[in-house]
Amino acid sequence: MDQSRRQITKIAREVTKFTVREMKAEGIGTAEFDFIHLVRHHPGITQTQIRDALKIDKGAAARRAASLEAKGYLVRRENPNDHRSQLLYATEKAEGLRNSKAAIEQTFYEWLLDELSESDRDSFCRVLNDLYLRSKKEARAGFPEVSARLETGAGEDE
Template sequence: ITQAEVREQLRVDKGAAARRAASLEAKGYLIRQANPKDGRSQLLFATEKAEGLRNSKAQVETTFYEWLLAELPEAEKAAFCKTLDTLYRRSKQESRAGFPHITALTEQGEGERHE
């Protein structure tokens, strides 16, 4: 798989995005407002209902991680959290760059399979 193919897979079809936005709007999770800089486009904003859902998800995740780490000694908790933070930052950096290292590894693996 090439980097261009990875980018293509990550693209969102405009029609699919419009349908998803309309669905979320109908369910009360989004509102549309005219873009003050461009009369032809609209801006999407999360509603209080959506914010509540996000906040409840965050609370569930917080409670889960507190439970998960509760029985670990403090030194192990600190080491785990440091490692997790390192992996998170590395993955975000790779994502922002368009996954060049992942693409290179994938292409390398494809070449090995065809030999």
């Protein structure tokens, strides 16, 4: 049985709702943010690579790229290896958006922890960091232990 009752997921959902609301006020939707995020982490990526990574169709990728370019978040440059395609790069405005998203999330988490005592906050953050490091280690290994639990049925609700 899941003692956590998936509370981490539920909190993350609330943060996402708040972040999406605030990002929309800046004129950016979640799909556009995912697009920008991918370009930021893979400078010089092609629309074809973006389509494959985000599992979107050709038209959606073209519209999103054009919209983000018009808003000043992306620039296109000719692909020196293939003159039929262009490479996409994030602009400084896109980098500022990343910082803005982080600031929105930080504000929510600070608010969430405000009512805890300093001691509870310190303990909670220490345990949370331990859990994060454990999850990151498992992810980097390709999720072997969690996958094994799924295969054996361990962790299922009874």
